[in-house]
Structure formats: C-alpha cells, structure tokens
Amino acid sequence: MKVTCERSYLAQALGVAGRAVSSRNTLPILTHVLLQTEDDRIKLSATDLDTFVRCALPASVAENGEVALPAATLSDYVSKLPDAPVTLEGGDGKVVVRSGHSRFTIMSAPAEDFPVVPEVTQGTEITVSSATLKEMIRMTAFAASKEESRSILMGVLFEARGDTLTLVATDTHRLAWKQTRLNESVQTPVSAIVPAKPLVELERVLTRNAEDMVTIRFGSSQVQFQSESATLVSRVLDGQFPNYEKVIPKATERKVQFEREEWLGAVRRVDIVSRSANQKMVCKFGGAMLAMSAESSEAGQTYEEIPIAMDGTDLQIAFNAKYLMEVLGLISDDQLSLELNGALNPGILRAGESFIYIVMPMQA
Amino acid sequence: MSSPHALPRTIIHVDLDAFYCTVEELSDPALCGRAFAVGGRADERGVVASGSYAARSFGLRSAMAMGMAQRLCPHLLVVPPRHSHYRAVSAGLMELLRSFTPLLEQLSIDEAFLDVSGLLANDDIVSGGSSAARTLALEIQRCVFEELGLSCSLGMASNKMVAKIATDCGKATATLGQSPRALCVVPPGEEAAFLAPLRVSALWGVGPKMEAHLQSLGIETIGALAEWDERDLARRFGKHGVELARHARGIDRREVITERERKSISSETTFLHDVGDWETLHATLGEQTRSVAAQLQGQKLQANTVKIKIRWSNFSYSTRQMTLPRATDAAPTIEVAATALLRQIWGDAAPVRLLGVGVSGLSPVRQLGLFDSIPEMEASPMSVPYPIEVKATQEVCSPQKIVLAPVIDERRQRLRETLTRLEARFGSVVVHLGATTRSESS
Numbered sequence: 001m002k003v004t005c006e007r008s009y010l011a012q013a014l015g016v017a018g019r020a021v022s023s024r025n026t027l028p029i030l031t032h033v034l035l036q037t038e039d040d041r042i043k044l045s046a047t048d049l050d051t052f053v054r055c056a057l058p059a060s061v062a063e064n065g066e067v068a069l070p071a072a073t074l075s076d077y078v079s080k081l082p083d084a085p086v087t088l089e090g091g092d093g094k095v096v097v098r099s100g101h102s103r104f105t106i107m108s109a110p111a112e113d114f115p116v117v118p119e120v121t122q123g124t125e126i127t128v129s130s131a132t133l134k135e136m137i138r139m140t141a142f143a144a145s146k147e148e149s150r151s152i153l154m155g156v157l158f159e160a161r162g163d164t165l166t167l168v169a170t171d172t173h174r175l176a177w178k179q180t181r182l183n184e185s186v187q188t189p190v191s192a193i194v195p196a197k198p199l200v201e202l203e204r205v206l207t208r209n210a211e212d213m214v215t216i217r218f219g220s221s222q223v224q225f226q227s228e229s230a231t232l233v234s235r236v237l238d239g240q241f242p243n244y245e246k247v248i249p250k251a252t253e254r255k256v257q258f259e260r261e262e263w264l265g266a267v268r269r270v271d272i273v274s275r276s277a278n279q280k281m282v283c284k285f286g287g288a289m290l291a292m293s294a295e296s297s298e299a300g301q302t303y304e305e306i307p308i309a310m311d312g313t314d315l316q317i318a319f320n321a322k323y324l325m326e327v328l329g330l331i332s333d334d335q336l337s338l339e340l341n342g343a344l345n346p347g348i349l350r351a352g353e354s355f356i357y358i359v360m361p362m363q364a
Numbered sequence: 365m366s367s368p369h370a371l372p373r374t375i376i377h378v379d380l381d382a383f384y385c386t387v388e389e390l391s392d393p394a395l396c397g398r399a400f401a402v403g404g405r406a407d408e409r410g411v412v413a414s415g416s417y418a419a420r421s422f423g424l425r426s427a428m429a430m431g432m433a434q435r436l437c438p439h440l441l442v443v444p445p446r447h448s449h450y451r452a453v454s455a456g457l458m459e460l461l462r463s464f465t466p467l468l469e470q471l472s473i474d475e476a477f478l479d480v481s482g483l484l485a486n487d488d489i490v491s492g493g494s495s496a497a498r499t500l501a502l503e504i505q506r507c508v509f510e511e512l513g514l515s516c517s518l519g520m521a522s523n524k525m526v527a528k529i530a531t532d533c534g535k536a537t538a539t540l541g542q543s544p545r546a547l548c549v550v551p552p553g554e555e556a557a558f559l560a561p562l563r564v565s566a567l568w569g570v571g572p573k574m575e576a577h578l579q580s581l582g583i584e585t586i587g588a589l590a591e592w593d594e595r596d597l598a599r600r601f602g603k604h605g606v607e608l609a610r611h612a613r614g615i616d617r618r619e620v621i622t623e624r625e626r627k628s629i630s631s632e633t634t635f636l637h638d639v640g641d642w643e644t645l646h647a648t649l650g651e652q653t654r655s656v657a658a659q660l661q662g663q664k665l666q667a668n669t670v671k672i673k674i675r676w677s678n679f680s681y682s683t684r685q686m687t688l689p690r691a692t693d694a695a696p697t698i699e700v701a702a703t704a705l706l707r708q709i710w711g712d713a714a715p716v717r718l719l720g721v722g723v724s725g726l727s728p729v730r731q732l733g734l735f736d737s738i739p740e741m742e743a744s745p746m747s748v749p750y751p752i753e754v755k756a757t758q759e760v761c762s763p764q765k766i767v768l769a770p771v772i773d774e775r776r777q778r779l780r781e782t783l784t785r786l787e788a789r790f791g792s793v794v795v796h797l798g799a800t801t802r803s804e805s806s
Contacts, residue, residue: 146689147689147697147700148700150696170734172733172734172735173731173732173733173734174734175734242734242735247734247735278666278668278691278727279731320731344732346734358734360731360732360733360734361732362730362731362732363730363731363732
C-alpha cells in the first residue's frame with residue numbers, strides 16, 4: 001500500500017473513526033483503525049463491535065492495499081505533524097508514515113483480523129438533514145438511562161410513521177420527546193431502539209448544515225446512519241420500549257409560563273445545595289411567583305424566586321433539580337411553558353410544538 | 365456536662381442474657397441449668413453464638429471456636445442455631461419494648477436503646493437515679509420476663525455509650541453460672557466518675573490497636589484518658605482523638621436512632637467452607653443484594669452508597685464502596701455495583717470466609733417513576749404496543765466474523781424483580797437461586 005493525503009483530512013477522519021474505537025481491551029484488534037484504499041480515497045473503519053464507524057478522505061493512491069493500525073498512536077502522531085502531505089507506505093507488519101523530514105514506522109496488524117464492517121443494504125430508509133438529526137439526538141439522548149440493569153432504556157426510540165420521525169428517551173424518571181416532519185412519508189412504520197452511546201458520538205460529528213443530508217436505514221438488527229462524510233452502523237436493542245404515549249398527560253390543571261434563562265440560573269444555584277440533599281428542590285408555584293428552595297444538613301439552604309405567568313391554583317411540588325437543569329440548558333427557546341397537575345403528577349415542559357419533556361416529581 | 369441546647373436525657377440500654385440459649389430453654393425446658401451452647405458444630409468450624417450460664421462457668425465465651433469450647437467444657441451440649449426463630453422472638457421483644465417508647469434503636473437481634481426521657485418528669489431525669497427511673501427500668505425487665513420468658517440486663521445513663529457500658533458492668537457483677545438480670549444506673553453528672561476506673565477498651569471505638577497505642581502512652585484506664593490533654597489526642601488520632609477525649613469524660617451526644625433513621629442496611633454470609641469460585645460468590649452476592657433491596661423497599665428507603673466486605677481465610681478484611689449516580693432501592697442496580705466492587709477486590713480464586721453487601725446514605729426521599737403505575741414493563745413479551753417493522757422487507761448484510769456483545773437478559777431482570785417482591789412478602793427462605801444451593805450440598 002502506498003497512499004498520500006492531506007494531514008488535516010487524515011486527522012479529522014481519525015477523529016471521527018476514533019470515536020468508535022473500543023476502550024475495552026477485550027480484543028486487541030479493536031484498538032485499531034482499518035485503512036483501505038479505493039480509487040482516489042482512503043476509507044477508515046473502526047468498531048467496538050456494537051458500533052461501526054466508517055469515513056473516507058481524498059487521497060492519491062499509488063498502490064492499493066489495506067492494513068490495520070493502532071488508532072490512538074496513529075492519531076496522536078498525525079495530530080502533532082505540521083500541515084503538509086502525509087504518505088503512508090508499507091504492509092506486512094509495519095507501515096511507514098512520512099511527512100516532510102519526519103518518519104514514523106508504526107506496527108500494523110493484518111486487515112483480515114479486523115471485524116467485517118457490516119452494511120445495512122435493505123430496510124426502511126428515511127432522510128433528514130444533518131442539522132435536524134443533530135438537534136433531535138441532542139434533545140433526547142441525555143434522558144436515556146445510564147443504568148445497565150435496564151438495557152432497553154439505555155437506548156433512544158426512533159419511530160417513523162407517516163411523514164413524522166419521533167425520537168424518545170426515558171430513564172423512567174423523565175422522558176424527552178422530539179418530533180420532526182419528513183420530506184417523504186414512510187411506507188412501513190418503523191420503530192427501533194438505538195443505543196444512546198453511539199448516538200452521542202454521531203451527534204458530535206454531524207454538521208449543523210441544513211443542506212447536508214443523512215440517510216437512516218433500519219435493518220432488522222442494525223441501523224445505519226450515512227452522511228456525506230461518514231457512516232455509522234449500530235446494533236439496535238432488542239426489546240420493548242415502554243409505552244410512552246400513556247404517560248404523556250392529556251389534560252393539565254395548571255399552566256406556567258416563564259423565561260428559560262431566568263429559571264435555569266435559579267435552578268443552577270439551588271442545585272449547589274440540592275445535590276447533597278438527594279437532588280430535591282421544592283418549588284412553590286403561586287400567583288405571579290415561583291419560589292424554589294433546597295435544604296441540606298451539609299450544605300445549608302438556598303432560596304430563589306422568579307416571576308411567572310400562571311393559570312390555575314397554587315401548588316407545591318418537589319423536583320430533582322438536575323432533571324430540570326439539564327433540559328433547560330439544552331433548549332434554545334426563550335419562552336417556555338410548564339404544565340402541572342398534582343404534587344405527585346408529572347410536569348410537562350414544552351418548547352414549541354416539537355419538543356416535550358416530562359419529569360416526575362419527588363416524594364419526600 | 366450536656367450541651368446548652370440538648371435537654372437532659374435518660375437512655376436505657378437493654379441487653380438480653382444469653383438470648384439464643386434462653387430461647388432454646390423455652391422450647392426445651394430439659395436444657396434449663398445444663399451446660400450447652402448454641403452454635404455451629406466443631407467439625408464444621410462452628411463458633412459459639414451463645415453459651416448457657418452453666419457453660420460460661422467453664423470459661424466458655426461467645427464467638428469462641430466450638431472446638432475450643434468443647435475442650436473447656438467436655439460434656440458441652442451443642443444446639444444448632446435456629447436463626448429464623450430467634451428473629452421472630454426478637455421481633456416480639458422489640459414490639460414489647462416499643463410499647464414503652466417508640467424512640468427505640470435496635471442495635472442487634474437482642475440489644476436496643478430506649479430513650480425514655482419523655483416518660484419521666486424533668487426532675488426525675490435530672491436526678492437520674494431517682495426511684496421513678498429505677499421503677500421504670502425494673503418494670504421493663506419484669507415485662508420482658510413475664511410476657512416473653514426472657515431475662516435481660518439493663519444499663520441506664522444520660523447517654524447511649526454510658527448506658528451500654530453500664531449494662532456490661534452490671535452483667536460483670538453477676539454470680540458465675542447464673543443469669544445476671546442486672547440493672548446498673550449511672551446518675552447524671554457521675555458519668556466520668558463511673559467510667560474512670562474502667563479499662564480504655566471498654567470505650568466505643570477502642571479496639572486492640574488503639575488500646576496498644578494508648579498503653580504505650582501510659583494510658584490504661586478511662587480516667588487516665590480523660591485527664592490526658594485533648595489537643596494532644598487530636599494531634600495523635602485526629603477526629604477520632606477528639607471523640608475519645610469526649611467519650612472518656614462520659615460525653616456522648618448521639619441520639620437514639622429509630623428504625624426509619626437507620627444509617628445502613630447489610631447482609632452477610634459466613635461460608636461453611638471457604639469459597640474460591642466466582643460463581644458461588646457472585647450468586648451469594650445476588651441473594652444478599654436482594655435481601656438488602658427487600659429491606660430498603662420494606663422501609664421505604666433508598667440508598668446511594670453500596671459497600672462490600674470480604675473476610676479472607678486468614679481473617680483479614682477487605683472492604684470497598686462506591687457511590688451510585690442516584691439513590692436506589694432496586695436489587696439489580698445494587699447488584700451491578702456490588703459485582704463491580706467484588707471484581708475489584710477478588711481474584712486469583714482467593715478463598716473467602718465471609719462475604720457481605722451493605723448500603724448506606726439512606727434517605728426516605730423517593731423519585732417517582734413515570735411508569736410506576738403502569739404494569740406494562742412487566743407485561744408479557746408478546747404484547748407489542750406499536751407496529752414493529754415488518755421482517756420480510758428487511759435483509760441485512762450481517763457481519764460473519766464478529767460476535768456481538770451479550771445483551772442483558774430482560775427476562776432474568778424480571779425474574780429478579782419478582783424474587784425481590786416474593787421475599788419481601790414471604791421472607792427470605794422462599795426461593796433460592798440454583799447456584800446458591802450448591803455449596804450446601806457439597
């Protein structure tokens with residue numbers, strides 16, 4: 001193999017592929033990135049066996065070939081090179097990386113040892129803009145469970161029905177729901193639970209450009225996200241997502257309107273105390289005021305007030321401050337509404353028509 | 365003596381006399397007056413859990429190896445323990461004690477603190493050794509004997525530590541070979557004088573190491589410790605030194621902690637034979653976490669810290685703990701944490717004598733769940749709430765060389781949750797995991 005490419009492209013591609021490189025040391029080959037030449041480009045692949053990432057960069061190929069190289073070492077070296085063309089040459093146990101007067105002989109592994117990179121070739125396909133998908137993942141994946149004991153909830157539900165795509169994630173204490181319109185309706189409704197972890201990695205590499213399109217193809221056991229520059233294949237979780245529609249309240253007794261920035265600032269201050277008090281933040285909604293307080297024997301007490309506009313009677317309810325802080329930090333709308341029923345019923349936060357966040361209160 | 369804010373209190377420490385033996389005597393009156401011990405058999409490395417007073421006159425002590433006990437007392441009768449029966453009797457005892465005051469802190473199966481300040485007029489508390497306080501203590505002793513047939517010793521003082529030491533002192537004055545049924549009262553203001561002649565090892569928090577430390581300084585008695593410069597103790601032993609200085613002067617501000625305010629919940633198992641295989645340890649850990657979770661759920665508490673404890677075959681201990689991202693009462697969550705901790709400290713088939721799981725950071729606060737009232741998470745796996753993609757339209761070029769990471773089995777999860785609920789309802793002996801019965805049959 002002999003191939004030359006621009007350092008910046010190679011560094012960027014290694015950054016993308018590196019996200020899928022296994023941090024577990026179960027199989028040494030998984031710490032490698034697979035390089036394959038193809039016409040006038042290099043394909044890079046990496047995997048932790050749950051997720052496969054593939055991206056390509058332009059290159060001038062003098063001699064075709066494929067080889068697996070240790071991802072971290074190669075990435076480290078390339079990131080420290082000056083911006084200039086980089087040549088990779090070799091095979092048979094080692095590859096020489098050259099740039100200007102620098103030379104690095106790096107140990108390689110045979111490409112055959114690398115797991116076969118899967119490709120989802122059939123299944124329902126939808127297309128959304130990179131910016132939209134990025135936003136949808138950002139607004140939902142954070143609410144997925146981090147507890148391995150409930151593996152299904154560590155995923156984000158993708159539901160395509162008619163001309164809508166809905167993403168839902170929940171850890172059973174809160175639930176994030178985000179919807180978008182598709183340009184084309186799907187023939188067969190699709191429902192797949194995609195692990196949140198690779199989605200978070202995907203979100204990082206997706207562009208904010210509304211012109212860039214991403215094709216999502218749902219296979220029976222895998223899902224493939226394909227953009228101009230990169231492809232990510234993840235396994236889908238096998239199991240049943242809880243019936244989220246049942247927990248979205250149909251009617252609410254109270255509606256509160258508030259400024260996002262103002263509430264976020266107050267919750268962040270309350271959190272300093274509530275984090276040592278089981279995260280509990282007591283909220284008193286009354287008249288034109290929301291009063292928040294937290295009390296901890298270790299840290300002390302906090303009290304905050306913000307002006308609100310409210311329909312309905314006064315209510316005292318306790319929330320996990322973290323659950324509110326996280327979502328308020330993600331939303332970009334300035335004016336938000338919170339709908340409430342009783343002190344033991346969920347609160348429903350809405351940002352426009354396309355985002356719903358349901359959070360259960362705490363019982364003390 | 366007491367802080368300006370704290371009201372003077374009267375605490376009674378109740379400790380049953382040879383609890384297991386007395387319970388066995390109640391079941392089998394033929395045992396009365398005989399030298400016998402409740403515990404494991406000598407050929408199974410058993411220890412004395414409780415010895416009858418007749419046996420104690422031969423020098424037999426609790427926690428002594430049964431082999432040793434039989435050498436001291438050759439005609440010793442060994443009675444196998446019936447723990448579930450003792451627990452039932454203990455529950456009855458605690459209920460009886462709670463009828464005196466709800467301010468009860470259960471220390472062990474046969475020991476409790478009662479804060480009886482509220483039952484006494486203020487003058488009686490201040491004059492501690494008053495006849496009213498004494499009458500109450502004797503009444504408790506009488507009730508325990510008449511209603512349950514159990515003999516107990518009491519210590520009464522203005523705080524928990526002195527009350528407990530008082531019980532021990534009372535028991536020590538009993539005639540050898542007889543049930544003590546002691547009552548030892550330390551009037552308020554006399555705590556330091558009462559403790560002064562005792563050895564430092566009588567104090568809480570003074571183990572053999574600390575005792576040796578103190579001895580090297582020439583401190584043998586609590587009185588000598590009380591006279592030692594507090595700042596020097598703080599310098600030598602840190603926070604513990606400050607506590608020591610206070611305790612030596614008979615000061616202990618700890619409140620009686622009732623059941624709902626418990627600091628930790630744990631479950632421990634001493635193996636019949638040392639265990640050196642992962643499967644058995646892991647299965648035991650699973651049973652223990654379910655027992656701990658059932659206790660948490662029963663008391664409507666959640667914990668945010670999980671701890672495991674191992675006693676190795678050479679009797680040394682290792683412990684490890686971790687804080688969870690969120691408080692929980694769920695067995696699977698605790699088990700995942702406990703398993704991770706076990707992996708950290710156990711390896712190379714090291715033989716384990718005792719394994720235990722505990723949780724702390726308890727709080728009654730509960731984060732409500734969205735799906736709490738919807739049984740759907742447990743519903744049959746056949747029910748599908750939405751149209752799932754039609755398989756016939758799918759085909760995936762699937763990888764051939766790779767093996768996907770195992771998916772956590774949801775059915776196993778549901779089984780565990782059901783077991784937790786069963787145990788909470790019917791007790792811990794209803795269902796066992798197959799892997800945990802193996803050690804008993806081997």
